[in-house]
Amino acid sequence: MSDGRDRRLEQPRVSRRVRLPRLDSESFGVFAERFARFMGTATFLVYMTGFVLLWVALNLIGLFGLRWDPYPFILLNLxxxxxxxxxxxxxxxxxxRQADRDRVQIEADRNRAEAAKADTEFLAREIAALRIALGEVATRDFLRAELHRSREPVEEEDERRDAGSRGGARESR
Structure with missing residues (x-):
């Protein structure tokens, strides 16, 4: 017979404390941000000023016999x-929360900057390698000059042959 007091060691103990409802920190944080943003607006200042003026006027004049907070306005101070x-x-x-978002944004910016720097350094090395490689490659002007130089001896030889064949044709006449 068990009266419920037998505790089994393989099962977790049930807590007898009163459990408070858990608040979602994200939704509460959003509420806090909206509240703080609203308190920093001119609309809030206008509403608060109107509320205070109405409170003071009603308590000084005592409309309909309502004077719930006499002159030192202790309740308003409360x-x-x-x-x-x-x-x-x-x-x-x-x-x-804004500082946390800023921190995450700064870290993301830092990572992007590091990646951009690495890409830039890689491209600079590639350009340097291409310049070195291009230094060893014959350029168009170099090829033209070489062709022109190699054409000169051939043209001279052709001229000699032409001159020799003309001279041989004169002798045969």
Whole structure:
């Protein structure tokens, strides 16, 4: 008979702690970035200014007998403190995420720059090798000059033959 207290060693122990729901850090980070981006806009400043002016006006005038936060506006200060205590960590989280993205981007840029440098060095070596190889190859001008030089003795020989054949033809007459 087992009352559930028998623990088997081959099975993991079940934790009896209360498990809190897990937050997706990516979606929370996106929320933090949007929140920080919104807080840095003129729209936020206009909304916050309107809210404060409305709060102060309602509490000073006391419309419909509503004066929930008299003159020193302690509740408004509490709201601002609460808002600031949440805004600061969210802004820092957004900055950290941006710094991480920047770090990844810088690493990718560094890798691309190294690859481009290696490609450039390879191409420079190839161009140098081609220049060396071209130094040993006969150029068009060199070939023309050589053909012209080799043609001169042949032309001289042809002229001698022509002169000799003309001279022989005169003797036979």
């Amino acid at each position: 709201f601002f403190s609460t808002q600031a205590s949440y805004a600061a960590p969210l802004i820092l989280l957004a900055q950290n």
